[in-house]
Amino acid sequence: MDEFPEFPRTVLETLRQPIETGEVMVARANAHVKYPCRFMLVAAANPCKCGYLTDPARACSRAPVCGEDYLGRISGPLMDRFDLRIEVPPVGFTDLDLPPSGDSSATVAARVEQARAIQAARFCDTPATRQNADVEGSVLEEIAAPDAEGKELLLKAAERFGLSARAFHRILRVARTIADLEGAPDVRRPHVAEALSFRISARVAS
Numbered sequence: 001m002d003e004f005p006e007f008p009r010t011v012l013e014t015l016r017q018p019i020e021t022g023e024v025m026v027a028r029a030n031a032h033v034k035y036p037c038r039f040m041l042v043a044a045a046n047p048c049k050c051g052y053l054t055d056p057a058r059a060c061s062r063a064p065v066c067g068e069d070y071l072g073r074i075s076g077p078l079m080d081r082f083d084l085r086i087e088v089p090p091v092g093f094t095d096l097d098l099p100p101s102g103d104s105s106a107t108v109a110a111r112v113e114q115a116r117a118i119q120a121a122r123f124c125d126t127p128a129t130r131q132n133a134d135v136e137g138s139v140l141e142e143i144a145a146p147d148a149e150g151k152e153l154l155l156k157a158a159e160r161f162g163l164s165a166r167a168f169h170r171i172l173r174v175a176r177t178i179a180d181l182e183g184a185p186d187v188r189r190p191h192v193a194e195a196l197s198f199r200i201s202a203r204v205a206s
């Protein structure tokens, strides 16, 4: 969903339930029908209404209110459901000339495939569960239990940033997945730290 804050608030809020349960309920006068609805939500937004808030080359004339108003259209509970939040700086013309940096898509795809294979093996006895994203409660605590340092970091962050229980569990799932992408059997502090960094960024923390 591009320009996410531009969608009417009522539309955005209806996403909360299906994100959480993987099902959507359509209610009409005589019937309620439930449909399967598992999806990955990718949303993008400008940092503020005019779009210049974080651009060092141009100035937003209404900073910082412009950004607060704009991103404030996304409610806290909805924002809480985004596991990976990334701030993307503006691209200058000189950047366009540079060769692409980082891994190629093919390299990343191979890594993702490997991580999914690890998860398929992990959940081979439970057909309803396919990925780390599907687990909760005691199973999540078992498969994603971080080492002592990781746990300490997560507890400190939870207190400092007032993380919700939902956020706490979502960070564990992301940390487990980061460890899988590395092929690491255990969740350690760096995995927790990386998972936290995706959630607690400067502008879009909730």
Ligand SMILES: [Zn+2]
Residues within 6 Å of the ligand: 048, 049, 050, 051, 052, 053, 060, 061, 062, 063, 066, 067
């Ligand atoms: Zn602005």
